[in-house]
Amino acid sequence: MILRLKGLPNPRQAEFFCSGARHTAYGGARGGGKSWAMRRKLVLLCLAHPGLNVLLLRRTLPELRENHVIPLLKELKDAASYNAAERVFRFPNGSRIRLGYCDNANDVYQYQGQEYEVIGLEEATHFTEEQMQFLTTCNRTTRRDFSPRMYYTCNPGGVGHGWVKRLFIDRAYRAGERPEDYVFIPAKVYDNPALITADPEYLRQLENLPEELRRAYLDGDWDVLAGQFFREFSRERHVVQPFDIPKWWRRFRSVDWGYNDPCAVLWHAADGEGRVYTYRELYLRYTRADQVAEKIRELSEGEDIAYTVASPDMWQKRGAVLKSCGGFEGESIAELFALSGVPLTPADNSRIAGWQRVRSYLADAADGMPRLQIFSCCENLIRTLPALVFDSRNREDAADGEDHAPESLRYGLMSRPAPGTEAKPKAERPYDPFSAEEEKGGDFLAK
Numbered sequence: 001m002i003l004r005l006k007g008l009p010n011p012r013q014a015e016f017f018c019s020g021a022r023h024t025a026y027g028g029a030r031g032g033g034k035s036w037a038m039r040r041k042l043v044l045l046c047l048a049h050p051g052l053n054v055l056l057l058r059r060t061l062p063e064l065r066e067n068h069v070i071p072l073l074k075e076l077k078d079a080a081s082y083n084a085a086e087r088v089f090r091f092p093n094g095s096r097i098r099l100g101y102c103d104n105a106n107d108v109y110q111y112q113g114q115e116y117e118v119i120g121l122e123e124a125t126h127f128t129e130e131q132m133q134f135l136t137t138c139n140r141t142t143r144r145d146f147s148p149r150m151y152y153t154c155n156p157g158g159v160g161h162g163w164v165k166r167l168f169i170d171r172a173y174r175a176g177e178r179p180e181d182y183v184f185i186p187a188k189v190y191d192n193p194a195l196i197t198a199d200p201e202y203l204r205q206l207e208n209l210p211e212e213l214r215r216a217y218l219d220g221d222w223d224v225l226a227g228q229f230f231r232e233f234s235r236e237r238h239v240v241q242p243f244d245i246p247k248w249w250r251r252f253r254s255v256d257w258g259y260n261d262p263c264a265v266l267w268h269a270a271d272g273e274g275r276v277y278t279y280r281e282l283y284l285r286y287t288r289a290d291q292v293a294e295k296i297r298e299l300s301e302g303e304d305i306a307y308t309v310a311s312p313d314m315w316q317k318r319g320a321v322l323k324s325c326g327g328f329e330g331e332s333i334a335e336l337f338a339l340s341g342v343p344l345t346p347a348d349n350s351r352i353a354g355w356q357r358v359r360s361y362l363a364d365a366a367d368g369m370p371r372l373q374i375f376s377c378c379e380n381l382i383r384t385l386p387a388l389v390f391d392s393r394n395r396e397d398a399a400d401g402e403d404h405a406p407e408s409l410r411y412g413l414m415s416r417p418a419p420g421t422e423a424k425p426k427a428e429r430p431y432d433p434f435s436a437e438e439e440k441g442g443d444f445l446a447k
């Protein structure tokens with residue numbers, strides 16, 4: 001077997017390699033060489049321990065492909081065979097690395113009953129605590145010569161920020177957790193000379209980020225992104241299985257335009273009682289305005305859509321962006337949508353009032369159920385809504401991030417009445433047997 005692994009670990013990566021603790025996290029700044037270290041560590045373990053069973057997980061398939069499948073195919077060209085259907089690298093000594101992703105909350109359960117001596121969780125803060133806890137139950141072995149362990153890489157922010165910070169930064173342990181099982185190795189982009197030499201522009205980009213994100217992504221500061229913006233969001237309470245929507249419910253759509261960033265389109269339906277069901281999403285990148293509009297029409301076939309609200313910048317965007325979308329200098333993206341059969345109405349873009357509106361729809365209505373229900377097929381909305389974090393400079397606003405689906409939701413809900421201001425049915429009077437009306441036999445007997 002010929003295996004020429006290029007590159008030597010920097011001192012932080014070497015520390016990561018040397019850790020055999022039950023849980024080792026390598027985290028902090030972006031570009032510090034975390035993914036590289038994760039891949040290399042797992043390969044070295046496979047080579048050193050014949051027959052080793054390793055699982056490497058990322059939250060989504062495209063990230064998994066970009067970050068691991070493609071680099072591993074290159075790095076292990078002559079050293080391991082790859083089965084694309086199973087997403088497994090097999091080494092001649094019997095070791096194997098299985099790659100997987102967990103897009104949906106329940107995707108982790110596919111690993112139920114399986115045994116992995118090593119589990120690598122890439123971008124661990126994108127996983128929920130329940131997912132991590134479940135995965136630790138698959139991290140076991142009957143071998144006597146190897147102690148099972150998990151390796152994590154992570155950046156601050158995201159839905160798992162809280163548990164990663166608790167275990168590895170704050171070291172605030174609960175009963176049953178042993179402090180000596182948790183090792184944290186901080187990563188800084190400056191630790192990674194390979195990247196700084198090859199791509200100095202990347203470092204400049206990190207240095208020029210807004211304060212909030214710069215402290216998190218460049219300095220690896222775990223306190224700035226501590227706050228999840230929508231703490232009230234709960235998969236159990238806000239996500240529902242799709243069902244047939246009654247024909248008479250009012251349907252409408254919302255669009256947050258993006259070309260390089262994803263364009264997020266949501267379909268909503270309001271029942272007669274002020275509850276909104278977000279029942280479909282379209283999340284596309286690098287797609288021309290007319291093509292997005294075409295897709296929207298296709299998906300809405302046979303549905304009566306009352307209106308479509310859209311980000312007001314769609315009336316301003318012109319020029320280069322527009323030309324790449326197939327339009328002329330003078331036309332706005334909104335016009336292109338209209339020409340393609342999807343007329344738009346500018347959304348109310350007041351951010352703070354809008355987030356407040358989202359919050360009031362996440363809250364319960366009088367019947368004890370949240371006013372907003374999201375169909376489980378709206379995966380990007382469900383993934384990114386709980387990942388929004390507070391903007392530290394303005395605690396009423398959310399920080400920039402992957403916020404396209406939440407923004408689209410905000411536009412959609414701003415087109416609806418604020419809860420509590422809808423036209424109400426006549427308030428019900430509690431039954432009081434001693435009231436004069438009841439004594440008379442009350443109106444209701446007559447009805």
Ligand SMILES: Nc1ncnc2c1ncn2[C@@H]1O[C@H](COP(=O)(O)OP(=O)(O)O)[C@@H](O)[C@H]1O
Pocket residue numbers: 006007008009010013029030031032033034035036037187192194195
């Ligand atoms: N020790 C190393 N030797 C050579 N290249 C490295 C090394 N560490 C990281 N790199 C390269 O630096 C870049 C950034 O590393 P990556 O692991 O993706 O960072 P992170 O996951 O922390 O954002 C990648 O191109 C990676 O291949």
Ligand SMILES: [Mg+2]
Pocket residue numbers: 034035036067
């Ligand atoms: Mg990475």
